[in-house]
Amino acid sequence: MTTPAAVLFDFSGTLFRLEEDESWFTDLRVGDDEQIDGHLQAELMRRMTQPVGSVVTLDDDGHRAWEARDLDPAMHRAAYLAVLKASGVHRVEHAEALYDKVIDPSSWTPYPDTARVLHGLADRGVPVAVVSNIAFDLRAAFDLLGVHDTVAHYALSFEVGAVKPDAAIFRSAVDALGVDPASCLMVGDSEEADGGAQALGMSFALLDPLPTSERPSALLDAVAAHGLALA
Helix, strand or coil, X not given: CCCCCEEEECCECCCEEECCCHHHHCCCEECCCEECCHXXXXXXXXXXXXXXXXXXXXXXXXXXXXHCCCCCHHHHHHHHHHHHHHCCCCCHHHHHHHHHHHCCHHHEEECCCHHHHHHHHHHCCCCEEEEXXXXXXXXXXXXXXXXXXXXXXXXXXXXXXXXXXXXXXXXHHHHHHCCCHHHEXXXXXXXXXXXXXXXXXXXXXXXXXXXXXXXXXXXXHHXXXXXXXXX
């Protein structure tokens, strides 16, 4: 087995996960002034983080925003406010309050092995890039975890101008790292989006975007399966 020369990671559902906090929903209402129960909280989070496909039926303006959401912050905001409205969060101020949590890096929970895998790869001299379909700057999440220095490059769709599975976003990452894509491993939770790296000859490890409490070592297991066992 050839050891990867570099590892690329997706962000949402791979290194970090947006997990509902009951305090976010205390004052929010849906429909005819109904409180948001735990089931709907989880469903709203799923709709706000699903990597591909449509999550609700949108009007023409909402659909256009959805298609462009990962390339432009204004379109991202419009798209997800439309999703929340279609999901029953009709009060604009409530939808905006929840959306603001989504784009706040401190709202994102790292997986239990995120810091360990990033520090372990850094200690091995294996460069890392984060490749994400996203329209806000997520770097602060890595700062808060104390791992920002372990990431050599961030290829964020709204900065690159390309969205996974477009090979261009993966190409931008490997070019920044100065490595051959065929020598790289891409780790992500979407076969459709993250698996696009395989078009450049990269190896690919698919993870399940489970709650962080239910996925203690998938990142470590994924890199170990490709020859990078970390202590």
